[in-house]
Amino acid sequence: MRSSLVEIPPINPIIVEHRLHQLMCKECGTLTRATLPMEVDPSGYGVRVVAIVGVLSGLYRHSQRMVQSAMQDLFGISMSLGTVNNLRLEVSNAVESAVEEAKIYVQNSRVVGADETSFNQGNVDGSNPKQSKAWLWVAVTPLVTFFQIALSRCSDAARNLLGNDFRGILNSDRYGAYSWVGLEQRQLCWAHLRREFIKISERPGVSKELGTALVLQQEKLFELWHRVRDGTLKRCEFQLLVQEIRNSLKSSLQEAADCEIGSAEKTPLAKTVRTCRQILKVEPALWLFVTVEGVEPTNNAAERAIRPAVIWRRTSFGSQTQAGSTFVARMLTVVTSLKSQRKNVLDFMTHAVGAARDGNPAPSLLPEVNTSQEQVINVA
Known part of the structure; x- marks a missing residue:
């Protein structure tokens, strides 16, 4: 039998103090003071401190006041709200080029x-x-x-x-x-469409019948799609079965769209007719996932x-x-x-801040994959 006990030792920040000697000229009164070493940032905080402020703000979505409190409570580091804001700005600037690349x-x-x-x-x-x-x-x-x-x-x-x-x-x-x-x-989101169909089915009269039929066709479509995803239905067979669903759904939409309504009419049927007309205008964009692998039917x-x-x-x-x-x-x-x-956010932030202070390029957010798999296809 093995038993593990995980503990975190007390965290004490490492503080390195630089004393800059200053002299005054006895003749003219000019003050001359030494300068900080090149590797010492004038902000007074190291790259890991800056990165942790960025992680607390960006990953855990803490407010500036909460970040201030966390830095004091967890690490014993005191800083003003203005300093927190300045360090957040430094993190933002450090990742700018990586974000543009993304x-x-x-x-x-x-x-x-x-x-x-x-x-x-x-x-x-x-x-x-x-x-x-x-x-x-x-x-x-x-x-x-x-x-x-x-x-x-x-x-x-x-x-x-x-x-x-x-x-x-x-x-x-x-x-x-x-x-x-x-x-x-384009591939339009079927989850949004389902909500539209359910709204129609909850209206009285003709809308209810139409909406119920539309929901039924959507459920048939997704039942087949789930079989494609789990490997129990071949895509070529799926494409053949979808054609009947598409024809039926389009017929229902057209039936509603052909109804005569006034331009300012606000009845339940009028709302249904306008929705169906709008969907018909973009109907070709509902089915791209059927023929193109890698495209999902929802957003x-x-x-x-x-x-x-x-x-x-x-x-x-x-x-x-x-x-x-x-x-x-x-x-x-x-x-x-x-x-x-599945990369570590704190490590990335630390490297980004360090690179920015050294004048080096920021680390990349791009994945290391086979570029041949990432080519853009022109479907126009």
Whole structure:
């Protein structure tokens, strides 16, 4: 029998004091003082201290006051709130190039999931004079995820997220900011569609019958899809079976779309008709996952990635400056990407801060994979 006992010894910070001798000229009164060695940062804190502040803020989403308290309680290191903010800014600048590299990687990936959620950004620094609502955007690939915060939810922000010449496959919901991406490059989220179908089925009359039929077809589709994923159904057989489901679903949508309603009508049937007409316009983008391997029918990956950001927003009430929003986006990018690759966040932060202080390139967030597997396909 073996029994282990894990313990952490008392942590005492290592403090190295540098005394700078100063002399005054007896003739002119000029003061001359020695300078710090080149390897000593004037902030007074080592790279690991700075990295821990970044991890407490970015990985564990602590407020500046909580970080201040944690540094004192855990490590016996006292620092002001202003120092915490300065160290967070140093971390943000240290990972800037790595985050930009991750952005380019995502924009050139074969399949990208995208989503967005509201975010609060104040105007302490004057960067948001109109007090506009900010939006946090995410672009997800299996191993690298990129976040950005913008004072807009329009297509320009989506283009900045994905790149103007995006040539991959976009997995998203039906939000209009992504409409500039061709339907042949899009896979719309069936989880969102299911919620729409359920809403229709809960309305009275014709809507209820139609919605029930749509939900039934969606359930048949996913029953087959689960068999493809677990290997009990070949993709070629799946494609043949899906054709009948697609025809039936399209027929139901068209039946609703052909109903006559007034332009300003707000009855339950009118809501159903408008929804079905909107879905029919993008119907070709519902089925890309059937023929292209590696494409999922839902946008769950992006929704999971954005969940920590939602928690951060709720606990911190957002940011007060543009620099604060940039810090949030960069930390989310670093933490989410490293977790996907099962890499240590503190080690990365430490190396990034050390590299920045030495004037060296930041460590990369990109995975070490066979580049031949990461080629972008042109589906246009």
